[in-house]
Amino acid sequence: MNPPTFRSARLRNVTLAAIGLALCSSPINFAAKAADPPRILVLATGGTIAGQADPRATGAYKSGQITGEQLVASVPGLGQLAKLNAEQISSIGSQDMNDKVWFALARRIQQAFDKDEADGVVITHGTDTLEETAFFLDNVIKGDKPVVIVGSMRPATAVSADGPSNIYEAVQVAADPRSRGRGVMAVLNDKIEGARAVTKTNTTSLETFNSPISGPIGYVDTAGGVRFMAQTTGLKRGNYALPSGDQLPRVAIVYSHANMDAIPIEDAISHGAKGIVLAGVGDGNSSKSAIDALEAAAKKGIVVVRATRVRSGFVTRNVEVDDDKNGFVVSEDLNPQKARVLTQLLIANGMTAPGDMQKAFTATW
Ligand code: DGL
Numbered sequence: 001m002n003p004p005t006f007r008s009a010r011l012r013n014v015t016l017a018a019i020g021l022a023l024c025s026s027p028i029n030f031a032a033k034a035a036d037p038p039r040i041l042v043l044a045t046g047g048t049i050a051g052q053a054d055p056r057a058t059g060a061y062k063s064g065q066i067t068g069e070q071l072v073a074s075v076p077g078l079g080q081l082a083k084l085n086a087e088q089i090s091s092i093g094s095q096d097m098n099d100k101v102w103f104a105l106a107r108r109i110q111q112a113f114d115k116d117e118a119d120g121v122v123i124t125h126g127t128d129t130l131e132e133t134a135f136f137l138d139n140v141i142k143g144d145k146p147v148v149i150v151g152s153m154r155p156a157t158a159v160s161a162d163g164p165s166n167i168y169e170a171v172q173v174a175a176d177p178r179s180r181g182r183g184v185m186a187v188l189n190d191k192i193e194g195a196r197a198v199t200k201t202n203t204t205s206l207e208t209f210n211s212p213i214s215g216p217i218g219y220v221d222t223a224g225g226v227r228f229m230a231q232t233t234g235l236k237r238g239n240y241a242l243p244s245g246d247q248l249p250r251v252a253i254v255y256s257h258a259n260m261d262a263i264p265i266e267d268a269i270s271h272g273a274k275g276i277v278l279a280g281v282g283d284g285n286s287s288k289s290a291i292d293a294l295e296a297a298a299k300k301g302i303v304v305v306r307a308t309r310v311r312s313g314f315v316t317r318n319v320e321v322d323d324d325k326n327g328f329v330v331s332e333d334l335n336p337q338k339a340r341v342l343t344q345l346l347i348a349n350g351m352t353a354p355g356d357m358q359k360a361f362t363a364t365w
Contacts, residue, residue, distance in 0.1 A: 037082050039119050040174050042123075043105060044088050045097075045133075046094070046126060047151050048126055049166070050071060050124060051065060051156060069086040075167050075168050082174075085118070087108070099248050102137075105137065120145055120175060120179065127151040127188075128200070130151050131198050132341055134198060135196060138183045139237065139240050148185050162206050166187065173226055187220060188208075191218075196334070197214045241348075242348075243348040243349075251344050252277070253340055256286040257281070265294060275303035277340045279308065283319050284331065303346075303347060304329065305329045315330040
């Protein structure tokens with residue numbers, strides 16, 4: 001059987017309403033007019049959620065094959081949750097996510113909110129870089145209307161595809177008035193995660209998106225609806241401007257390991273990095289030669305941010321590394337890929353002094 005379309009869902013509603021009126025014996029209260037359904041703008045970017053498998057292949061599939069409109073039309077009951085309008089921003093696997101698509105997303109969302117075209121936005125996205133897009137948008141979108149980013153681990157043609165239920169739940173969250181003021185949220189596998197904390201933790205499992213330090217901010221399921229357990233309002237969310245030219249400054253991530261030398265740092269500098277994020281060991285640490293090279297970089301005016309390759313925990317200033325003396329910034333709770341995004345936005349907004357940058361990194365706990 002084909003999934004119900006918006007049209008058939010509407011027809012069914014009209015028919016049910018007509019039967020209800022005919023059977024109703026009590027006086028009708030014409031003043032009790034049903035509220036208008038929330039208007040949700042769905043912005044599709046590609047990813048596994050829009051992926052299709054070749055029936056002859058075993059596990060292989062191509063992401064970004066199905067349009068946003070087709071995705072929305074394939075989810076039963078979605079039209080009863082909200083009035084939906086789908087637009088295609090890109091059709092890429094999120095390993096190819098880039099500044100151009102980020103800027104297009106940010107501009108379209110801001111326009112939809114400023115012109116009051118939508119009450120909330122749902123973005124369909126590949127899972128590989130979903131957390132970076134969520135955090136980028138969290139830092140540039142103004143206003144308190146909800147933005148929900150959703151992906152899936154299995155392509156649309158898989159047995160037990162998780163996309164339809166994730167989209168349904170994403171629309172539930174975006175359409176809920178209690179979602180306002182919580183910034184960008186990721187919704188997958190019945191959980192609502194905040195943009196700052198969420199990260200992909202498993203390459204294949206449906207249970208992959210987690211917030212290792214803080215846990216989810218809420219839960220959502222079809223029967224129980226939306227349940228918020230925590231606020232994200234205490235966390236700093238920047239209203240940074242988008243730079244002109246559709247491009248963020250170059251910031252490299254350098255991954256630390258045993259036997260670390262200075263070559264990856266020198267390499268980043270020679271390729272024009274304006275900032276370097278260290279995915280350090282432990283508390284954002286690295287070998288003496290790497291730290292010395294980073295100190296030299298900071299002296300040249302390159303922003304140096306110490307993050308950690310460890311999945312959970314904070315990076316704290318001046319523990320084993322003298323950040324004050326070296327002119328370094330620490331990422332606090334932000335993982336290296338999010339520390340990179342914030343560093344890019346700060347540099348793009350003219351902020352490079354370590355003290356100011358540190359304040360921008362430090363969430364108000
Ligand atoms: N490469 C992937 C991406 O679009 C597919 C993984 C996924 O979406 O789950 O991020």
